[in-house]
Amino acid sequence: MMDDESYGIIDKDSYYKDPPREEDLSELVNNTLESVKPRLPKTYDEEVLKELLLELMLVEKKCRQKFDGESNSSICKFILTVLYDFNDFNNMFYYLVLLCKKRGQLKTTIVSMVDLAEHWLDTIPSLEVRLELFNTLDKITLGKIYLEKQRAQIIFKLAKLKEDEGNIKESASILQNIEVETYGSLNKLEKIRYILEQMRVNLLNGDYIRFFMTSKKITESVLDNYVPEKLQFYDFMIQYYHHDFDIENITKSLYTIYSTKKKLFLESTNSTDDSPGNIDKQYYEDYLTVLEKLLLYLILLSLNEENITYMKKVNEDEKKFMKQLLTISPFFQQFLNNFLIQHQLDSDLVEKINSLLDERCSKLLYDRIIQHNVKIISKYYNKITLERLSTLLNIDSEKLENEISNMVEMGIIEAKINRITGIIKFQKKLQTEIILNNWVNNITK
Numbered sequence: 001m002m003d004d005e006s007y008g009i010i011d012k013d014s015y016y017k018d019p020p021r022e023e024d025l026s027e028l029v030n031n032t033l034e035s036v037k038p039r040l041p042k043t044y045d046e047e048v049l050k051e052l053l054l055e056l057m058l059v060e061k062k063c064r065q066k067f068d069g070e071s072n073s074s075i076c077k078f079i080l081t082v083l084y085d086f087n088d089f090n091n092m093f094y095y096l097v098l099l100c101k102k103r104g105q106l107k108t109t110i111v112s113m114v115d116l117a118e119h120w121l122d123t124i125p126s127l128e129v130r131l132e133l134f135n136t137l138d139k140i141t142l143g144k145i146y147l148e149k150q151r152a153q154i155i156f157k158l159a160k161l162k163e164d165e166g167n168i169k170e171s172a173s174i175l176q177n178i179e180v181e182t183y184g185s186l187n188k189l190e191k192i193r194y195i196l197e198q199m200r201v202n203l204l205n206g207d208y209i210r211f212f213m214t215s216k217k218i219t220e221s222v223l224d225n226y227v228p229e230k231l232q233f234y235d236f237m238i239q240y241y242h243h244d245f246d247i248e249n250i251t252k253s254l255y256t257i258y259s260t261k262k263k264l265f266l267e268s269t270n271s272t273d274d275s276p277g278n279i280d281k282q283y284y285e286d287y288l289t290v291l292e293k294l295l296l297y298l299i300l301l302s303l304n305e306e307n308i309t310y311m312k313k314v315n316e317d318e319k320k321f322m323k324q325l326l327t328i329s330p331f332f333q334q335f336l337n338n339f340l341i342q343h344q345l346d347s348d349l350v351e352k353i354n355s356l357l358d359e360r361c362s363k364l365l366y367d368r369i370i371q372h373n374v375k376i377i378s379k380y381y382n383k384i385t386l387e388r389l390s391t392l393l394n395i396d397s398e399k400l401e402n403e404i405s406n407m408v409e410m411g412i413i414e415a416k417i418n419r420i421t422g423i424i425k426f427q428k429k430l431q432t433e434i435i436l437n438n439w440v441n442n443i444t445k
Helices: 028-041 044-065 069-085 090-101 107-120 128-140 144-164 166-176 188-205 208-215 220-225 227-244 248-270 282-301 306-316 328-336 348-355 359-380 386-393 397-410 433-444
Strands: 382-383 414-416 423-427
Touching: 028 044, 028 069, 044 069, 044 208, 044 227, 044 414, 069 090, 069 107, 069 188, 090 107, 090 128, 107 128, 107 144, 107 227, 128 144, 144 166, 166 188, 166 208, 188 208, 188 227, 208 227, 220 227, 227 248, 227 423, 248 282, 282 306, 282 328, 282 359, 306 328, 348 359, 359 386, 359 397, 382 386, 386 423
Parallel strands: none
Antiparallel strands: 382 423, 414 423
8 A cells, every 4th residue: 555655756735735815805705695695585586596696606706816715615615505405406516517617716615515515415315316416526526636535435425325226236346446545635544444345345246356456455564553444354354265265364364353352352451461351341252252263263274284383372372261162172172182083073062163164164174073083093003994994983985085185185194095905004204304314325225
């Protein structure tokens, strides 16, 4: 994401400021408004309004020529408000465009009119009129640097309107056209929130390629200063990784969420102790749920030595909290010892797993149980028949053979299956240095 202080060679003030005021016309404007207000008709009268608007436009011209932006804004907003109050939307659109296109029109005045019209987007009951106002403001703000923030807000509201109508695809298309990361008038937090909204709508639209491209607009280190946005960002990333069934990145994102929430918990009580008693209760249950989910996804990772080390680290770092997880924690720790795990899980454990994992992940979890058991068997057996192993683990022979093949392919174990005799031979994994030394010794012989 671009730095907020990066504006290029030209100073940013040249884009946003008007020339210095030559004359203060606030008194003239106040007198004119006081004169016009009593003469406004109680019911819509086109001829009377035309005369009053002509009078106001003459004062507007003087203010514009003398660069009195504040006074000119008052006149212009009054003209638009009068037309709005009479529901004369056709003339309101006409004067909005006319006043914005006046020769030498002040930026302050244009911004104030656009801000006023943007507010009406939430109050106009007619959908047709609102869409026309969206279209008018879109044309006015297009290409004007000093209206970047207003344009972003207007497009945001239009996209939300389309989403509420159920047109997610059009909403995503509208929102994606705003390259908010290049807008110098928005601060970092505003940019992050806007990009997060683009990510959310792309997820709803099922456009995962565009979602991923949009997510790269946010530098993850920047999120450390904006905790709610950081949590939302990684929640969106987990949804994206679920689509690709990328367990490794889901786990990394969960670990980031868990670490962030843990920091919040401890800061909420100004405590450095990891004991549950020192954590604010409003965060506690949510924290434990995240920790439970993290433990399950750690199990879903491939059971290689690197991931086992990672699991042991989490187990050691969070042992005080894990005592509170009466269902998941004992199950997690079974993967860290050298004992077989029962394939038929306790009903309470199954219920907890189903509440935290979807169907695909639950199925993979059972595969990880089989792989853990095979890995343990390989430590104590040099060879064993497929039938005997199937009986020991209470697993169908065909399923067991597939899992052993997958483990060999992933480098978790070294094994060979003789399909004719039905014998599985487990081989001890040798370090590269030992293999090389054995080869050298054989050569010297």
